[in-house]
Each structure stands twice: as C-alpha cells, then as structure tokens.
Amino acid sequence: MPIDDQDDFPELRPDVADRLATLDEESAAQRANALRGGLEEYELDEEDRALLDAATDDVDQITYLPALPVLAIVGRPNVGKSALVNRILGRREAVVQDTPGVTRDRVSYKAEWNDRRFTIVDTGGWEPDAKGIHASVAAQAEIAVDLADAVLFVVDSNVGPTATDEHVVRMLRSSKKPVILVANKVDDARQEPEAATLWSLGLGEPWPVSALHGRGVADLLDKVLTVLPEISAVAKDEVSGPRRVAILGRPNVGKSSLLNKTAGEERVVVDDQAGTTRDPVDEQVELAGKVWRFVDTAGIRRRMNLAQGADFYASLRTSAALEKAEVAVVVLDVSEPISEQDVRIVELVLESGRALVLAFNKWDLLDDDRRRYLEREIEKDLAHVSWAPRVNISAKTGRHLEKLVPALELALQSWDTRIPTGKFNALLAEITAEHPHPVRGGKQPRILFGTQASTRPPTFVLFTTGFLDPQYRRFIQRRLRELYGFEGSPVIVNMRVREKRQR
Incomplete structure (x- = not known):
C-alpha cells in the first residue's frame, strides 16, 4: 500500500487496539529486551547506550538525561559572534534559522570540547538603528543571560569598548552569572595590546581570540569548562510549583x-x-x-x-x-x-x-x-x-x-505521558506487519527497536536499518495518537540509522 499520503492510511483496527490493551506486559517486556539485545550487533555510540539504559517499562519512573549546561554568546553586531559560534562547533552553521514563519532570535547548538558536551545559544537580531538602542540591547542580553549558566561577552578589540557595551556590562554584573570577556579579531600577537583596553569594562581579563583564524579559541574553551556546571542549573525541568x-x-x-x-x-x-x-x-x-x-x-x-x-x-x-x-x-x-x-x-x-x-x-x-x-x-x-x-x-x-x-x-497530562518500552515495541510490530515501509533503492528499512527517550513532549526514538520516509514517521505518530490520545501535546518521532558491526 502506498504511503505517500498519510491520509491514505485507515484507522487503527479495533482488534489491534484490543490486542495491545490486553497485552501481557511481562511478555511484551521480555520481547522488547530481546530486541534491545539484538542491537548489540549494530554500531552504537555512547549517546545511543545512554538512551537505551534510560529506557524503562515503569511509567512512573520518568528518567531525564542530565540537562546540558548552557553557554550564551552575546555582543553587538559585527563583533564576530557568528564566526566564534562556527569555530567552537567546528563547522559552518546558519546563525539565523531558515524555517519559514516566525524567526527565532536565539538559536541553540550542541557543542563539545574535551569530552564535555554543552549547549551554545547564539543571540542575534540587535538593530543598531532601533530606538532606545541601549535599553533594547540590554533587554536582548538579559533574556539570553537569564536562560544560560555562563556567558561569553564578545567585543571587537579593534573598536574597543563602546557605550552600548558598557550598558550591557551593567546588566551582566547584576545577573551574578559567570561572564567571560572575549576580545575578538586579535589575529596576531601584535594586536594583543589593543585587547588590554577592554580591562576598562570591569569584567576581568579579556581573552584575546581570532574567531576567523581560530587563534586562542582552544584556550578560551578550556576557560569556559572551568565555569560551566556539569549539569545545567537553568535548563533542567522544574517539577514542583504551579x-x-x-x-x-x-x-x-x-x-x-x-x-x-x-x-x-x-x-x-x-x-x-x-x-x-x-x-x-x-x-x-x-x-x-x-x-x-x-x-x-x-x-x-x-x-x-x-x-x-x-x-x-x-x-x-x-x-x-x-x-x-x-x-x-x-x-x-x-x-x-x-x-x-x-x-x-x-x-x-x-x-x-x-x-x-x-x-x-x-x-x-x-x-x-x-x-x-x-x-x-x-x-x-x-x-x-x-x-x-x-x-x-x-x-x-x-x-x-x-x-x-x-x-x-x-x-x-499528555505532555507528561510515558509509554512502556514493551508496549511501544508491540505497537511497532503491529504497525510494520500491517503496513511495512516501502522499498527504497532496492532496500527496505527495518525498525530494530523503539523507545521513548523522554516526556515533555513525548519523544520516541527508532533504531532503524535505513532512513524512514517522513510520511511513514507521521504514520507512526498517528497510530500513537489513535491508541494513546496525546491530546494537546506534540509527539516527536526521531530515528537513528545504524549499520551492523564489521566482523
């Protein structure tokens, strides 16, 4: 049956829903464990194993992976924030989101340095010609800082401190967050004395770097790791209070x-x-x-x-x-x-x-x-x-x-819902038996194992032998909704394509 249009799929048959509702949970868990064991034949990374270890059949045992610490990068336009983000990531990334619709003015990226993983928040959209620029820039920085564990404040060493920089510094001091002052565009040793003028901002020693050439960035990241906590104090879920x-x-x-x-x-x-x-x-x-x-x-x-x-x-x-x-x-x-x-x-x-x-x-x-x-x-x-x-x-x-x-x-309630691993894999078995994924390029992708990685929102991860069509993933989302409701919550279905180990 073609799956090019998810609306072509019939509703979940009542007998399937009944079978899953009366499923022997112990048998389902044993079968899921067997499928989980079969993954050992495939190339798995540390993140895969952490995800699999967190899989549970206890719906009351909600396991959250530790929240990564958050590093905000703030600064005026044209000081080199985007270049510094790309240098830290080790690749060129769009610093503005290309998704149609509402522009997100802070974009998050996952970064890693010396086996420590953290989230970078790149702030953008400061308009030099906007009215009340000092107050507006401070407002933008305040949001980024409020949602971060530490801050990189980037200044152009060739320009030196400006009135706008000084306005933001006052807010940074009052935030009580660790702030590292970055003197960018120091391309060689001869320019380092210019960075010294930034001591006047009162944020301590300026770290001279060249985001464009990479000079000094490694030392800067070593410093960053000394101020970032192991687990974010701001990104973790709050489970108490209204x-x-x-x-x-x-x-x-x-x-x-x-x-x-x-x-x-x-x-x-x-x-x-x-x-x-x-x-x-x-x-x-x-x-x-x-x-x-x-x-x-x-x-x-x-x-x-x-x-x-x-x-x-x-x-x-x-x-x-x-x-x-x-x-x-x-x-x-x-x-x-x-x-x-x-x-x-x-x-x-x-x-x-x-x-x-x-x-x-x-x-x-x-x-x-x-x-x-x-x-x-x-x-x-x-x-x-x-x-x-x-x-x-x-x-x-x-x-x-x-x-x-x-x-x-x-x-x-939907946002908090967790589906036991055994029942989720039983549902996947019913889905793939009812409507297998079409053959693509002479191969038919198979779902090896599935688990709910997290709640808030419910996020499911499928370990597969090949890329699943977006329509097929939407089909799985629809089946999850038909069986478990999820009214009012997004349902995310991600996949990890893994190849067999070379013998």
Whole structure:
C-alpha cells in the first residue's frame, strides 16, 4: 500500500487496539529486551547506550538525561559572534534559522570540547538603528543571560569598548552569572595590546581570540569548562510549583483581557491599540481550585525580524516566556479570519515542544455565517494541530473560562505521558506487519527497536536499518495518537540509522 499520503492510511483496527490493551506486559517486556539485545550487533555510540539504559517499562519512573549546561554568546553586531559560534562547533552553521514563519532570535547548538558536551545559544537580531538602542540591547542580553549558566561577552578589540557595551556590562554584573570577556579579531600577537583596553569594562581579563583564524579559541574553551556546571542549573525541568502557562497570540486578540478575567483584577493594561503589552507579566491565578502561573506576553508582530524598537524586543521576551512555560494557550480572535500570523504563532509553539491549547476568543460575537467560515478556516489552516484541545471563550465577559482548566490539564497530562518500552515495541510490530515501509533503492528499512527517550513532549526514538520516509514517521505518530490520545501535546518521532558491526 502506498504511503505517500498519510491520509491514505485507515484507522487503527479495533482488534489491534484490543490486542495491545490486553497485552501481557511481562511478555511484551521480555520481547522488547530481546530486541534491545539484538542491537548489540549494530554500531552504537555512547549517546545511543545512554538512551537505551534510560529506557524503562515503569511509567512512573520518568528518567531525564542530565540537562546540558548552557553557554550564551552575546555582543553587538559585527563583533564576530557568528564566526566564534562556527569555530567552537567546528563547522559552518546558519546563525539565523531558515524555517519559514516566525524567526527565532536565539538559536541553540550542541557543542563539545574535551569530552564535555554543552549547549551554545547564539543571540542575534540587535538593530543598531532601533530606538532606545541601549535599553533594547540590554533587554536582548538579559533574556539570553537569564536562560544560560555562563556567558561569553564578545567585543571587537579593534573598536574597543563602546557605550552600548558598557550598558550591557551593567546588566551582566547584576545577573551574578559567570561572564567571560572575549576580545575578538586579535589575529596576531601584535594586536594583543589593543585587547588590554577592554580591562576598562570591569569584567576581568579579556581573552584575546581570532574567531576567523581560530587563534586562542582552544584556550578560551578550556576557560569556559572551568565555569560551566556539569549539569545545567537553568535548563533542567522544574517539577514542583504551579504549572506554567504562556498566553500567546497576535496583538489585540484579547490575551490581556483573558489574564485579567482569570485573575479577577485589572492586572494588565488593556487598550484597543494593538501592542500595549511590552513585557511578560507573571500572575499566579487560582482556577478550579488549582493555582496556575500565567504569563501574558507581548503580541507577536507579523515579522519579528522587521519589528522596530520596543516591539522587536517585546517579541524576544515572548519567545523567552514560551521557553519557560509548559503549556501555551494560543488565543485566536474568531471575529476575524485566521491569519498567517496566527499559524506562525502555532508553529512557534510546536517548535518549542510545549503543550498546546487553542482558545477561540470573542465567541459571543460570532454569528452563523462567520461560524461556517471559521470551521472551514480551522480545517484548512489548523489541520496539523487537530489534536489540540479547543475552548470557545469570551475573555471580556468570562464566558466558558471554566473550560480552560480541563483543556490545560488534558494537554499537560499528555505532555507528561510515558509509554512502556514493551508496549511501544508491540505497537511497532503491529504497525510494520500491517503496513511495512516501502522499498527504497532496492532496500527496505527495518525498525530494530523503539523507545521513548523522554516526556515533555513525548519523544520516541527508532533504531532503524535505513532512513524512514517522513510520511511513514507521521504514520507512526498517528497510530500513537489513535491508541494513546496525546491530546494537546506534540509527539516527536526521531530515528537513528545504524549499520551492523564489521566482523
């Protein structure tokens, strides 16, 4: 059967679902262990083995791999941040994301030095001509620093310290995070005295490097490892306290009204002029007997990389709020057609891996004609998130706000769900027996073993003998949803193609 279109697949047969529901868990676990043992015939790296060791059949035993420490790289434009990132990574990487839609203004990369792995966060998008540049640059740096364990502050040694640099330094000092001052563009020993002028910034010894030629970068990385913790203090999951909810949406869809109504007070300025909110506002709210932490975020503009001044940096804060949240409520204004902006915001949530609830606001203004058009728009533009719970509300009047809590709880429960390894491999066996992967280039890729690598969001890894078509991976995602629900949560299916050991 062709798999070029996932919609061609029939629903999961009831007998398959029944068999999996009544599966002898002990037998399933034994079979999974046998499949796991068969992987020893294949080339596995240390990361593979760590992943396999973390696989468990105990749904209550949620194992998280240690969070990698985070190193933020900040600095003005044209000081060589991008070149330094590429040099540390040992390869050329795009420093701006080429994914269509909402631009992510901080891009993360996995790096390694002397057998230590860490995450680099490259910050971009500082606009020299934006109004209030000193405050805006500091706002961008503040977000990056807040989400990092240590900071590389890159300065052009040929230019020397500028007023903007000094503005950021004040924020860096108050952050209490380890900061290493990098004097870039020191291409030879004759230029080293110029780096000495950077002592005046008060961040200690400047480390002279040439990101372009690699000079001094190894010594810099040795220094970095002395200040980075083994396990990140900021990237690890928080499992205590109120669940964190980010309220997202384009300007003037009613995000602030929603927060005010749930909080029972005028907590956030509400104005008909779009874009009133500048900074995210945290608010602990009690709904349905539970305490939640809501974050009202500045509306995302049509093109984040073109937004000017305060709006541009408000967009950055929106991204930061989403990264700190567990579930996102995307607010859509039903009195207007679903726009490209709305779809881009949903994509931003999917990219972040957060749980998702769609809140259709101003429902009290909806007439029958608009309702018919809206359903068509949802089918057309939001079909890829048909798994997200929908609530129809009026933030202004408070209508149906009580429905928000069950939707949030459902999405978070899905986000936290773990499938036992034995049952997952039993499902894979049913899937591949029902619809084997097509032959590609004379070979048919086989799934050797599958495991759930993590929750939040549920992430599955397949060890395979060849590349699986994206359509086939979506087919597996669909089967997982049919059997286990996962309403409100992205489901990620990754693969690791492994070859047999050479005898």
